[in-house]
Amino acid sequence: MTDYNAPIRDMRFVLHEIAGLGRILKLDTYSDVDVDTVDQVLEEAGNFARDVLAPLNAPGDRQGCRVNDCSVVIADGFVDAYRQFVDNGWQTLPASADYGGMGLPDAVAVVTAEMWQSSNMAFSLCPMLTSGAVTAIEAHGTDEIRQVYLPKLVSGEWSGTMVLTEPQAGSDL
Numbered sequence: 698m699t700d701y702n703a704p705i706r707d708m709r710f711v712l713h714e715i716a717g718l719g720r721i722l723k724l725d726t727y728s729d730v731d732v733d734t735v736d737q738v739l740e741e742a743g744n745f746a747r748d749v750l751a752p753l754n755a756p757g758d759r760q761g762c763r764v765n766d767c768s769v770v771i772a773d774g775f776v777d778a779y780r781q782f783v784d785n786g787w788q789t790l791p792a793s794a795d796y797g798g799m800g801l802p803d804a805v806a807v808v809t810a811e812m813w814q815s816s817n818m819a820f821s822l823c824p825m826l827t828s829g830a831v832t833a834i835e836a837h838g839t840d841e842i843r844q845v846y847l848p849k850l851v852s853g854e855w856s857g858t859m860v861l862t863e864p865q866a867g868s869d870l
Contacts, residue, residue, distance in 0.1 A: 701751035701816040703743035708808045709736065716804045727802060735805055738790070742809040745785065746816035749778050754817040778820060783853030787813075788824055792831055796847035823856050830857030 712718040712735070722730055757772040764770070782788065791806035792798025806828070813821035831850050834843060849855040 701747050701754075703739075703746055703812045703815070705739050705743050708739060708811070712739075712804055712808060718802070718804065721802050721804065726800070730801055735801070738801065738805060739808060741785075742787070742812050745781070745787070746812040749781055750813060750817035750820050753778055753820065757817070757819050772819075775820060779823065779853070782824065788827060788853040789851050791828070792847070792851040793835065796831075796835075796843070797851045826859055827853070827855075827857035 713732075718732065718735065721727060722732065722735075753772070753774045757775060760772040762769055762771050786799065787809065789798045790801045790809060791803050792800070794800045810821065810825060810828070813824060827850055831847060834846050834850070838846070846855070850857060
């Protein structure tokens with residue numbers, strides 16, 4: 698197994714010195730968020746990536762998923778990891794408080810997503826697709842659609858998906 702340790706120091710540097718986190722947090726939208734909170738989120742996200750997601754990476758690749766009686770069975774440990782992900786509120790980071798989110802800046806969510814992807818790409822695809830669905834519905838959905846879908850997607854009760862057909866590409870999607 699390859700160990701994963703998030704480069705928190707480098708991520709903080711990028712957020713603070715390049716992305717201008719201090720200026721972002723001065724916006725009215727983020728009046729309830731401070732630098733200490735963001736730094737703590739990064740620390741805990743790094744711990745989750747290291748302690749929960751990274752150890753599942755190689756075993757998940759070896760075991761993979763399979764279809765059993767018309768159901769998809771995922772690799773051991775992924776259900777528990779997703780439950781912890783949801784229980785810890787990781788899916789809620791950038792989402793609006795109107796739908797159960799923490800309302801943190803997108804820049805913070807991008808950094809945590811980098812941790813999920815670096816520690817376990819297979820796991821990270823579900824939260825990534827869910828975040829994409831939340832963004833699309835928030836931007837383009839009707840009020841009714843937002844009220845129905847966003848609380849369940851933001852909470853992690855439901856997840857987003859990618860539904861494509863691309864016969865010209867030669868894939869089996």
